[in-house]
Amino acid sequence: MPDTDRSDRVAMWQTYVQTAENTSIRREAINRYMVPVHLAILAGHLALPLTEPYHFLVGVAGMGVSYLWLALLDAHSKINKVKYDIILAMEKDLPSQPFNDEAEDSGIDKGGRRIYPPLTRMQYVAARAVFITHTLIAVVYLVLWWIR
Template sequence: MENTTEDKELLLNQWQTCVDMANSVSQRRDNMNNIFITLNLAIMAAVSITWDIKSLFILIAGITICILWMLNIRNYKLLNTAKFNVINSIEEKLPSAPFKDEWQFLKNSKKYMDSTTLERILPITFIILYIAAVIAIIVIKCTSC
């Protein structure tokens, strides 16, 4: 009997470690998003100050950074999915499964939108702004020639 109690405690400790690791990944993901947001705002500020042909290089760099940002978002989604799959498999051996229950509730809610979908809106918005700025600069410079 004591062995099963020890096993359950060990399993619960492993579950807690996995949850802590998932929270750590989410914090790193938030920090990564904040860095990319700050970098893109700095690019937009630099372009708005110069607003000439030289800005095209900065805008292309901005588009590249946004693509890297979207790749990072995808990687963090894959990492989180793997972590929560492990958490869910451990929860099957525990008396309750709070993460699995929460996810089922959210999946059934029509108001819930996946965080990754929401995260992707920002880099896409910046890409659209960069492309619009590239077109505006080219049109302005070509009409003044």
């Protein structure tokens, strides 16, 4: 392979790695935003008297924000998976394969079995737990308001 062709491939690889990194940065920015939003929504429950029917509305708002969080996590996860698959395919034509080597050397992926849970999975668990919390709060307050 001529040197100019190789340098073009390296430049394309670097650009693609940067776009994948930018997607990860955006996902982390979403998480940094969503956590305080959910804490504020949960604090809204504490600020309301127990007899207020607005707890249901606050819970529904929390459920909506949680659903949005899950949708954004899913979109960014799918985008990054495709980007990293392309990066790994591009590496096959390069003199070294740093992403593939990192996965093998770190023990992250041994024989198709992931040793460390992916960050995305932990983020999904957190977002689902918050969604369930908002749902339970909304249902409990709706039932309490109904039987009152």
